[in-house]
Amino acid sequence: MRAMTIPLALAAGCLFFAACATQGPVEDRPQVTARDLDEITALLRRDFHERGQAKMVRVEQDDVQRACTLHGDNPPAEVAKPLEAAQLQSIRFPAGSLVGNWKNGERIAQSGRGSMWSDKPGVQEGGSCYNCHQLSPAVEAYGTLGPSLAGFGKLRGNTPAMQRYVYGRIYNSKAYNLCSQMPRLGHAGTLNEEQIKDLVALLLDPASPVNR
């Protein structure tokens, strides 16, 4: 295997540590070829080790991640559309109401715990929503990687179609925007059905602090 070049090292950081956002516009990013990607994955398989619940599957990219990596997060429509459609198909929408309890939703949105190798498997994980979004205007510490969601329900309405969109977005953001930087929280099993419903309530319930 040839020595890892600087662009390859950057690409590896971008792939596995979500550092792309800090690397400037898509056109400035190193071009990753399928061969580079296979080499990077081989290096990671060699150097990373399973620990606790952090299994080796975490270094493998699925077809969506692979397409985004190979196209600098901006794949052509003929690549993106069928993959998005398959992601949308895989969302399991629960029967009945999609709206839970916004009070639980606020706790889940604020919690960033979970998925660490040192966590006990089965410990309920949080949504980390505030890491990337403004939600309740009363909470002053939030990340800005994602758009502000303050007033989301007031602005977008609380219709069944909007409830379905928000549930689907949280379950699998890549069904709507293939290279979305938002984690696939339902798809990956980070959040369960009840938790996603509680987050839908946080965004859409008129009584939620997001909409006051």
Ligand code: HEC
């Ligand atoms: C790592 C950052 C990140 C995290 C964590 C994150 N999001 Fe996002 N989210 C984004 C980004 C970036 C976008 C917008 C661009 C895109 O992906 O299409 C987005 C988009 C959205 C949208 C669609 C907004 C619109 O105008 O239609 C909703 C709803 C949303 N996020 C809710 C949530 C909720 C609820 C959580 C917590 C469970 C969450 N997000 C966690 C980054 C994140």
